Amino acid sequence: MKVDRWEHLLAEAIDTARGKPFVWGVHDCPTFAFETHMILTGGDDIAALWRGRYTTALGGQRVMRRLGWVSLEDMGCALLGAPHPSVLLAGRGDLVLADTGLGFGICTGRAAVGMAPEGLVSVPLTSCRLAWSV
Structure with missing residues (x-):
């Protein structure tokens, strides 16, 4: 369930992400997506499970396995x-998992945004393979 003014909070989260560099374990695809999830729902800080625990893609995979997840889909x-x-049933603010270099992201309508090494990127929703309601 989304909090009041979630649309404003979503826009703010995206604007904030746009101005921050990609950093493994701090501001990367799952951290951005799950922190945005927390902002939109007022829920728990799920990203605390991995935030700051790795500095490379390989390190992220190791942390994910230690937490019991084999893949991003499992996570x-x-x-x-x-x-x-x-995935075409995803609505604005829902979490998605993209097939193209994005990993986890947030649905913005017909597209999804998320963090990649080059910064905040947008991909068509059709390039995502899974979506979860927020």
Whole structure:
């Protein structure tokens, strides 16, 4: 369930992310997506499980395995439950998992945004393979 003014909070989170550099374990794809999830729902800081615990992609994979997840899909399902039956059912603010270099991101309508090494990127929603309701 989203908090009041979630649309404003979503826009703010995206604007803030746009101005921050990509940093593994601090401001990367899962950290951005799950921190935005927390902002939109007023829920727990799930990203605290891995924030600051790795500095490379390989280190992120190791932390993920230590937490019991084999893949990003496993991570998403463990933390968010079953995904939508179709990614095309995702609504603004929902978490997505993209097939193209983005990893976890946030649905903005027909696109998704997320952190990549080159900074905040946008990909078409059709390039995402899974989505979870927020």
